[in-house]
Structure formats: C-alpha cells, structure tokens
Amino acid sequence: MATRRSTIPISLRWRLFFGLRLQKGLVVFLLYMFEMVGGQIRYSVPEEMKKGSVIGNVAQDLGLDLKRLRSGRARIVTGENVQYTELKTDKGILVVNERMDREQLCGDITPCSFNFEVILENPIELHRITVEVLDINDHAPEFPNKDKPITFEISESAVVGVPFPLQSAEDLDVGQNALQNYILSPNDNFILKQHANPDGSKYIEMVLQKPLDREQRPNLFLKLIAVDGGTPQRSGTVNIDITVLDVNDNAPIFNQSMYKASVIENTVKGTSIITVNATDADSGSNGLIAYSLSKMKGGAADIFRIDENSGTIYVSGQIDYEKDRKYEVRVEAKDKGGLTGTSKVIFEVQDVNDNPPVLNIMSFSSPLSEDAALGTTIAVLNIKDADSENNGQIKCSISGKLPFKIESSLTNYYNLISDQYFDRESLSDYNITVTATDCGSPPLSSSTTLHLKISDVNDNAPVFDKNSYYAQITENNSPGISIFVVSARDSDWNQNARVSYLLDDTRVSSSDSAYVSLNSETGVISAVRSFDYEQIKQLTFVVKAQDGGSPPLSSNVTVTILIQDQNDNPPQVLYPVQTGGSHVAEMVPRSADVGYLVTKVVAVDVDSGQNAWLSYKLHKATDRALFEVGLQNGEIRTIRQVTDKDAVKQRLTVIVEDNGQPSRSATVIVNVAVADSFPEVLSEFTDFAHDKEYNDNLTFYLVLALAVVSFLFITCLVVIISVKIYRWRQSRILYHSSLPVIPYYPPRYSDTLGTGTLQHVYNYEVCRTTDSRKSDCKLGRAGSQNVLIMDPSSTGTMQRIHNEKSILDEPDSPLEVS
Numbered sequence: 001m002a003t004r005r006s007t008i009p010i011s012l013r014w015r016l017f018f019g020l021r022l023q024k025g026l027v028v029f030l031l032y033m034f035e036m037v038g039g040q041i042r043y044s045v046p047e048e049m050k051k052g053s054v055i056g057n058v059a060q061d062l063g064l065d066l067k068r069l070r071s072g073r074a075r076i077v078t079g080e081n082v083q084y085t086e087l088k089t090d091k092g093i094l095v096v097n098e099r100m101d102r103e104q105l106c107g108d109i110t111p112c113s114f115n116f117e118v119i120l121e122n123p124i125e126l127h128r129i130t131v132e133v134l135d136i137n138d139h140a141p142e143f144p145n146k147d148k149p150i151t152f153e154i155s156e157s158a159v160v161g162v163p164f165p166l167q168s169a170e171d172l173d174v175g176q177n178a179l180q181n182y183i184l185s186p187n188d189n190f191i192l193k194q195h196a197n198p199d200g201s202k203y204i205e206m207v208l209q210k211p212l213d214r215e216q217r218p219n220l221f222l223k224l225i226a227v228d229g230g231t232p233q234r235s236g237t238v239n240i241d242i243t244v245l246d247v248n249d250n251a252p253i254f255n256q257s258m259y260k261a262s263v264i265e266n267t268v269k270g271t272s273i274i275t276v277n278a279t280d281a282d283s284g285s286n287g288l289i290a291y292s293l294s295k296m297k298g299g300a301a302d303i304f305r306i307d308e309n310s311g312t313i314y315v316s317g318q319i320d321y322e323k324d325r326k327y328e329v330r331v332e333a334k335d336k337g338g339l340t341g342t343s344k345v346i347f348e349v350q351d352v353n354d355n356p357p358v359l360n361i362m363s364f365s366s367p368l369s370e371d372a373a374l375g376t377t378i379a380v381l382n383i384k385d386a387d388s389e390n391n392g393q394i395k396c397s398i399s400g401k402l403p404f405k406i407e408s409s410l411t412n413y414y415n416l417i418s419d420q421y422f423d424r425e426s427l428s429d430y431n432i433t434v435t436a437t438d439c440g441s442p443p444l445s446s447s448t449t450l451h452l453k454i455s456d457v458n459d460n461a462p463v464f465d466k467n468s469y470y471a472q473i474t475e476n477n478s479p480g481i482s483i484f485v486v487s488a489r490d491s492d493w494n495q496n497a498r499v500s501y502l503l504d505d506t507r508v509s510s511s512d513s514a515y516v517s518l519n520s521e522t523g524v525i526s527a528v529r530s531f532d533y534e535q536i537k538q539l540t541f542v543v544k545a546q547d548g549g550s551p552p553l554s555s556n557v558t559v560t561i562l563i564q565d566q567n568d569n570p571p572q573v574l575y576p577v578q579t580g581g582s583h584v585a586e587m588v589p590r591s592a593d594v595g596y597l598v599t600k601v602v603a604v605d606v607d608s609g610q611n612a613w614l615s616y617k618l619h620k621a622t623d624r625a626l627f628e629v630g631l632q633n634g635e636i637r638t639i640r641q642v643t644d645k646d647a648v649k650q651r652l653t654v655i656v657e658d659n660g661q662p663s664r665s666a667t668v669i670v671n672v673a674v675a676d677s678f679p680e681v682l683s684e685f686t687d688f689a690h691d692k693e694y695n696d697n698l699t700f701y702l703v704l705a706l707a708v709v710s711f712l713f714i715t716c717l718v719v720i721i722s723v724k725i726y727r728w729r730q731s732r733i734l735y736h737s738s739l740p741v742i743p744y745y746p747p748r749y750s751d752t753l754g755t756g757t758l759q760h761v762y763n764y765e766v767c768r769t770t771d772s773r774k775s776d777c778k779l780g781r782a783g784s785q786n787v788l789i790m791d792p793s794s795t796g797t798m799q800r801i802h803n804e805k806s807i808l809d810e811p812d813s814p815l816e817v818s
Contacts, residue, residue: 042113042130043094047102048138052095055085055131058118059092062127066092072120079360079382085131087118094129102133103172110135110174117382117410119362124377126410137177137230141169144295149239150224152206153338155248156214162251163193163205165332165342167295169226169236177230185223192224197344199328206240214244248337250281252289259331259345261313265321265352273304275312278333278341286337294330294342304329304347313345321351322386353391353440358384359448362413367453370424378404379416379450383436391440399433399447406434416450424454425491458496458549462488464557469543471525474564475533483516483561486523488545498548499523503541504556515539516561525559533565534606567611567660573668575602585671588650592642598627601634601668603656613659619667620653627672629654636670646674 043056059066068074069089076087086097106112113132119125144167152164171179182204184192190206197203204224220242227235254276261274280287291311293304303317304327311331327347334340362380385392396406396414403420416434430452437445464486471484490497501523503516516539517526525543539561546554576586576599586599605612616634621627626646628639636652650672657665707715 040128040130042132044132044134045096045100046134046136047100048136049096049100051097051099055094055096057092058087058094058127058129062118064092064120066090068120072122072125074118074120076116077119077360077362077382078116079358079384083116084114085116100133102135102174103139105133108172108174112174117362117413119380121363121365124363124380124415126380126413128410135174135177137173137228137232137234139172139177140234141171141179141226141228141236143167143169143224143226143236143238146236146238149241152240152242153245154208154212154242155245155337155339156212157247158208158212158339160208160211162208162339164190164208165294165340166192166204166206166224166240167238168201168203169238171226171228173228173230177228179226180229181227183225183227185225187220187222189220190222203330212244214246218244220244243338245338248282248286248335248339250286250335251339252278252280252333252335252341254278254331254333254341254343257343259343260348261345262348262350263315263319264350265319266354267315267319269315269317271315273313273315273347274345275310276306276331276333276343276345277311278343280333280335280339280341282335282337282339286335288336289333290335292332292334294332300327300329303327306331319349321349321388322355325349351388351391353387353438353442353444355386355391356444356446357394357436357438358386359434359436359446360384361448361450364450366451367455368418368422369457370422370454371457371459372418372422374418374421376418377415378418378452380409381414381416381434381448382412383414384412385436385438387438387440391438393439395437395439397435397437399435402430402432404430404432422454424456424493425460427454428493429453456493456496458492458547458551458553460491460496460547461553461555462490462499462545462547463555464488464545466557468557469559470562471559472562472564473527473531475531475566476568477527477530479527479529481527483525483527486518486525486543486545486557486559488523488555488557490547492547492549496547496549499545500548502544502546504544516541518543525561531563533563533608534569537563539563565608565611567607567658567662567664569606569611570664571603571605571614571656571658571666573601573603573656573666575600576668576670578668585673586636587673587675588638588642590642590644590646590674590676592638594638594640596638596642598636598638598672599670601629601636601654601656601670603634603666603668605658605664607658607660611658611660615657615659617655617657618652619655620651622647622650622652626650627652636672642674648673648675650674 041056041058041061045053045055058064059069064074066089069087069092074087074089076083076085082098084096084098084100086095087093088095102112105114111132112135113130115128115130118127118129120127150167154164166182169179169182171177179202182192182194184190184206189208189210189212191209193205193207195203195205206222220240222240222242223237224240225235225237227233255278256276259274259276263273276291278289278291280289290308291306292308293301293306293313295301303315303319304313305316306313311333313329313331326349329345329347331343331345332340333342360382362382364379365377368376368378381396383394383396385394394412396408398404398406398416403418403422404416405419407415407417409415416432432450432452433447434450435445435447437443465488469484469486473481473483486501488499488501490499500520501518502520503518515528515531515536517528518524519526523543523545539559541559542556543559544554544556546552588596588598601616603614603616605614614634615631616629617631618624618627618629623646625640626638626642627636627650629636629652634654634656636654652670652672654668654670655665656668657663
C-alpha cells in the first residue's frame with residue numbers, strides 16, 4: 001500500500017510542535033486545511049510494484065464520494081504515452097497500471113516522482129496527484145567493460161604515493177542502494193583511495209604504497225570490487241592487470257583540476273567547445289601525451305569527442321536541453337610511459353526555443369445547448385512547452401471574433417468558456433481555433449480546432465405563411481374533397497420543428513367542425529360532407545399550428561371558406577296555387593281590351609345570383625293569339641281584343657325558367673274564363689263537371705244497389721262531412737305551404753285600363769332573419785276579385801266566391817316558407 005506524504009517539510013512540523021506547544025490544536029487544523037484546499041495529494045510507492053497493486057484511496061484523500069466519481073466520469077489525464085496508474089472509480093482507489101522502473105523514469109535524479117491530474121465533469125474539477133517512486137536495490141554496481149580487465153603499465157621507478165585512477169562503477173540505484181564503497185584485493189604495493197566530487201559523486205584511485213620491482217614481480221593481477229549499501233548487498237567486480245615498466249617516473253598533470261564550458265543545444269556537430277592542457281615533466285617519448293575521454297555514463301560518450309593530440313573537445317552528437325541540462329566528462333592525459341593524469345570537464349547546456357507548445361484536449365462538451373448560461377465551460381485544454389524560462393511561457397488565444405474566451409485554471413490548464421448567449425437559428429455550429437504561443441524569440445506556436453455544435457431549444461413558435469386564409473368551394477361538393485392547405489414553418493430543429501395542425505376547440509363551433517376536417521400532418525383541410533349554399537354560406541374557424549417541443553409552442557390563424565352557389569333548385573310557383581282537387585279560373589270580360597291584365601304568375605328560386613333570375617314563357621294556350629306572358633314579371637295580358645267567338649274556357653301553360661347553367665324550370669297551368677257574367681261561366685263549367693260526375697255517380701249507385709239500404713244514410717253523411725273538410729282545407733292550403741326559402745319579390749303593377757280582374761296594386765311585405773330558412777310574407781288585400789273555383793266532387797254547381805277569406809283576401813295571413 002502506498003503512503004501519503006504531506007507537502008509540509010518534517011522540520012517545519014517539529015518546529016511548530018515544540019515552539020508553539022500551546023497552539024498545537026490550531027496548527028494541526030491549519031496543516032490539515034492547507035493540504036485539503038490545495039487539491040493535491042502525494043503518494044510514495046516502491047518501484048517494480050506488480051500491476052494492480054493499490055497505491056492509495058483517492059476518493060477518501062480528496063474527500064470525494066464514489067457517486068461523484070462515477071457521475072463525473074473521473075479519469076486520469078497525463079498527456080504521456082505510458083500511463084503508470086489507473087483509477088478504479090467503483091472503489092475510489094489508485095492502482096498500478098504499468099511497471100514503474102525508477103531508473104528508467106528518473107535516472108539519477110532524486111527524489112523521483114511524476115504528476116498527473118484527475119478530472120471530473122459536471123461540474124468540471126481538477127485534482128493533481130504526485131506519485132513518488134522509491135528506489136529498491138534492484139541493480140548491482142557494474143564496471144564498464146567488466147569482462148575486459150583494467151590494464152596498467154607502470155614504471156618501476158614510480159614513486160610511492162603515485163595515484164592510478166580506476167574506472168568508476170555505475171549503480172543505477174540511488175541513496176542507500178547506490179554505490180557505497182570500493183574494495184581492492186589484498187596486495188603489498190597498492191592501496192585504494194576514494195574521493196568525492198563537489199556534486200557528491202565518488203571516484204577512486206589506486207595509490208602506490210610500495211615501489212614496484214619488475215625483476216621480482218613484473219605483473220600484478222588484482223580485483224576491484226564495488227559494493228552498494230542495499231539489503232541484501234550487491235557488488236560488481238573487475239580485474240586489474242598491471243604491467244611494470246621501467247623508468248618513466250612522472251605522470252602528466254592538467255593545468256586545472258576542473259574545466260567548465262557552456263554549449264548551446266542543437267549545436268552543429270564538429271563545433272569545438274573547449275581545449276584542455278596537460279604537461280609531463282619527463283622528456284623524450286615519456287613526455288608525449290595523448291588525450292582521451294574516460295568511459296562516461298549515459299549518452300555523453302556519443303555527444304563529445306576529444307582530439308588526442310591537441311586536447312580540443314568537439315561536439316559529435318545531438319545536444320538536447322530538454323533531455324540533459326548538464327554533462328560531466330573526465331579527461332585523461334597519458335604519456336608514453338603509461339602515466340596518466342585526469343581532470344573533469346562540466347558542460348552547461350543553454351536552452352534554445354526549439355519546442356512549440358503542445359495542446360491536449362482534456363474535456364470537450366459538444367453539442368452545447370443554445371440556452372447555456374454565460375461562463376459555461378466548454379472545453380479544458382492542457383498546454384505544455386518543454387522549453388524553459390521565457391521559451392516555456394505560454395499565451396493562449398482564440399482566432400477570430402467568436403463568443404468565447406480563454407481562462408487559465410491550474411498550471412498548464414486552460415478553460416474555454418462561453419462569453420455570449422447562443423442562438424441556434426442564427427448559427428448552429430462554431431469552428432473554434434485555439435492558438436498557444438510561447439514567449440521565445442522567435443516565438444513558436446501551435447493550434448487546434450474544436451468543432452462545437454449548438455443543440456436546439458424549443459424557443460420558436462410555428463409561423464403561418466399567411467395572416468389569414470380565404471378559400472372558395474362550390475356547393476354540392478363530394479364529401480372528403482380537399483379544399484386547400486394551411487402551412488406553417490418552425491425555425492427550430494428536429495422534433496422542436498415538427499409542426500402538427502389541429503382545429504382550435506375553443507374557437508371552433510360544433511357546426512363548423514361537422515363540415516370540415518384537418519389533416520394534422522399535412523395541414524390539408526377537407527370537406528366532411530357536401531355543402532348546401534342555401535343552408536350555410538360561409539365557414540370561419542381557427543387552425544392551430546403546434547410544434548413537437550416540450551413544452552410545445554403554437555400559433556393560430558383564421559380560416560374563412562366561402563360557399564359558392566350552384567343552380568340546384570328549380571323555381572317554385574307561389575301563385576296561382578296548383579291543387580289536384582279544384583280548378584281555379586281567372587275571369588276576363590269579353591269587353592277586355594288589348595293589354596288587359598288577366599293575372600300574374602308569382603314564382604321564387606332559392607338559389608342566388610343569376611341562378612335566381614327568373615323568366616316566364618307561354619308554353620301552351622287554348623288560343624295563343626289571345627294571351628301573352630311578361631318575360632320578366634310573369635304578367636298574363638291580352639294581346640288583342642276579346643270577341644264573342646273566343647271560347648269561354650281558356651287553358652294556359654306557363655314555364656318559369658331560371659338563368660342558371662344548366663337552367664331549371666317549373667310549369668304552371670292557368671285557367672281563364674272568358675265571359676261577361678257568372679251564369680255563362682257556370683253553364684260552361686257545369687257541363688264539364690256533370691260529365692265527370694255522371695260516371696262517378698253511376699258507379700257509386702251501382703255499388704249502393706248491391707249494398708244494404710240501411711247503409712245509405714250513413715254513406716251520405718260521410719260524403720257530406722268529407723266535402724266540408726275538403727273545402728276547409730282548400731281555404732287553408734297556403735297556410736301550410738312547404739315552399740323553400742327566399743320568396744320572390746314581385747314588382748308593383750296595376751291594370752292600366754281599370755277594367756281587369758286585378759284592379760289594385762298588390763303590396764308584398766317580406767320579413768326575413770339572417771341565416772334563416774323561413775320567411776314571412778304578407779300579401780296585401782286586392783280590390784274586388786273575380787275568382788272561380790270549380791270542385792269536381794260537388795253536384796255540378798259553381799259558386800262565386802266573393803270576399804272569401806283566403807290567402808289573397810286576408811292581408812294579415814302570413815305565407816310561411818320552411
């Protein structure tokens with residue numbers, strides 16, 4: 001289990017504990033608050049832990065709930081290729097994901113640690129976690145070219161105390177596990193001395209403590225052992241082969257024990273950096289010096305080379321400030337006699353702005369609702385620059401004038417937030433280019449583009465393409481026929497723009513809804529049934545267009561449908577009344593002159609317009625040369641002087657025709673009696689009645705002869721009562737006439753000669769109500785009229801009816817048309 005470390009140094013904690021003992025509780029509280037508010041935690045784990053090993057309880061240490069980890073989609077962001085840790089959101093723990101090799105991660109840098117961030121969404125939170133990798137003793141000290149012995153050629157004249165530098169061993173571990181000591185195999189001539197460099201590293205020398213004697217022992221074979229301080233302890237061994245030479249008793253000496261030089265990264269290969277110098281007091285061949293670089297750890301051996309004759313050090317490889325900021329090499333000067341002098345050269349690498357910023361998108365919310373509040377975080381960016389100082393300072397900006405801005409949050413983290421309100425109907429998406437520029441000279445930059453989509457909110461109601469609709473349809477249409485289409489559009493998107501149509505129940509009467517239907521998807525208005533202009537002339541209703549949003553929005557429009565008339569009604573004759581049981585005759589005196597007004601045919605047509613314009617024509621007549629009919633007014637007049645030769649009984653057939661296409665007509669029969677007195681008329685009509693009555697009575701009496709005589713009285717009584725009832729019904733015939741709507745308004749007319757049967761002006765008063773199918777007509781009383789009624793069922797007598805109470809005699813009798 002990893003251990004969590006405080007970010008407060010231990011020494012500070014002890015000073016606070018002993019120096020401020022009375023304020024112990026307050027200090028502990030402040031320490032706790034300091035750790036929690038920072039939003040950072042630190043764990044320490046040994047290297048080489050197995051995959052899946054628990055590092056720490058992140059949820060508990062950050063004070064987060066497991067539900068928050070899951071709902072916030074907690075995850076680790078590192079920006080690195082290898083992710084060494086894994087966050088188990090179901091348990092809130094941090095476990096090892098990849099093997100951690102401290103030497104691979106940090107080399108000789110200590111302490112060794114790496115950082116990463118835990119990010120949560122809704123709302124977005126960032127927490128930084130530092131994991132320190134502790135060293136274990138998994139590497140033994142190792143000499144370069146350990147399989148090859150270290151060889152020395154030492155003159156026998158070498159004085160006691162002459163040092164012979166040995167190759168240092170390398171131990172990749174650090175601290176107590178690093179190289180601690182060297183051991184030289186026991187011998188009489190040499191002892192081992194260890195030295196420390198200013199940076200803490202160690203180097204060793206083999207010092208001659210007893211002069212060599214080539215004649216006694218020309219070769220020495222020693223072992224050099226390097227041991228570390230780990231548990232268990234590890235070691236490395238290399239052989240030392242010493243060849244004893246004669247004479248040469250002076251080793252080369254450098255003029256400086258340590259050299260320092262600066263080198264700019266990315267320096268071209270072959271560039272000289274520094275020249276070292278060593279001298280040898282010997283003369284001749286023993287004083288000739290050859291320079292070389294001792295075995296170097298890391299990659300320094302591939303980066304530098306030295307001219308063995310001049311001592312000039314050149315660049316031979318790629319120098320990268322971001323990889324190594326300092327190099328340390330050891331220079332050896334060796335004479336021909338095998339004596340060697342050493343010095344150290346330290347190269348300080350200077351940074352060059354050669355790395356552009358690197359942008360990583362940690363979180364991006366798309367699509368974004370168009371009603372998002374100002375300041376909504378849209379994306380979290382991680383921007384890093386591997387350069388240092390000003391070369392690593394970053395400025396972040398957005399290209400173009402867009403409703404967004406960049407704000408810095410944690411180190412190297414930037415938030416992209418909204419700066420204005422959105423309207424998807426105006427602009428549905430944005431291409432946001434974020435540019436990161438460093439402060440180097442010249443500056444380097446990099447950019448990334450985010451494609452943000454704006455999601456729709458139902459904030460627009462449907463709009464009809466017209467403020468109101470008007471349509472026309474001809475009556476007697478087929479049920480189900482389409483009348484016209486209403487159309488509305490919604491500037492929203494998807495379901496919010498799906499428009500459905502319906503009749504507004506609050507503004508549509510039940511009678512209107514019985515005539516039309518509305519297709520909710522297409523807006524097609526259709527007729528439910530056939531229209532009748534004489535019943536309804538106009539329909540007005542309200543159509544509602546409603547979108548599919550939540551909550552839905554709607555708008556209304558008024559629809560007016562005008563019914564057009566068709567010529568579907570024939571004319572209806574009001575006068576003379578046509579009955580099946582009586583013959584009504586108009587009297588014309590034989591003294592009547594040309595133009596005498598016999599009677600007037602009154603007819604109406606319930607259609608409208610030209611479909612109701614009526615014309616009158618004489619179809620048949622007993623004597624066509626005697627009468628004519630007015631084409632427009634229906635007046636029947638004489639067209640010549642009546643003579644004694646003219647028949648008493650005149651029968652006229654008049655056709656009433658409307659002006660429709662095609663036209664419709666009605667026929668009326670007018671009986672005219674030409675006579676000066678009633679007896680003359682009576683005798684003429686009695687003959688006709690007797691002929692018919694004779695046949696009827698003959699049959700009747702034959703039947704009665706076969707019947708019982710006792711039923712004669714009863715039969716006669718029934719006949720008399722029937723006749724009385726029939727006459728009464730004739731007098732009331734016009735009271736119950738079922739003639740349809742809109743009566744005809746005949747013009748005023750009079751008999752210009754003053755001798756006709758219609759001697760005075762007829763006045764018609766018409767009373768109608770709006771949208772009513774009933775009209776009340778009042779007919780004014782005419783002057784003395786001569787009307788003959790012939791009843792075939794009577795005994796053959798003809799009576800003159802004078803001032804009889806009928807529809808033409810009673811001015812107060814209404815003609816009700818339903």
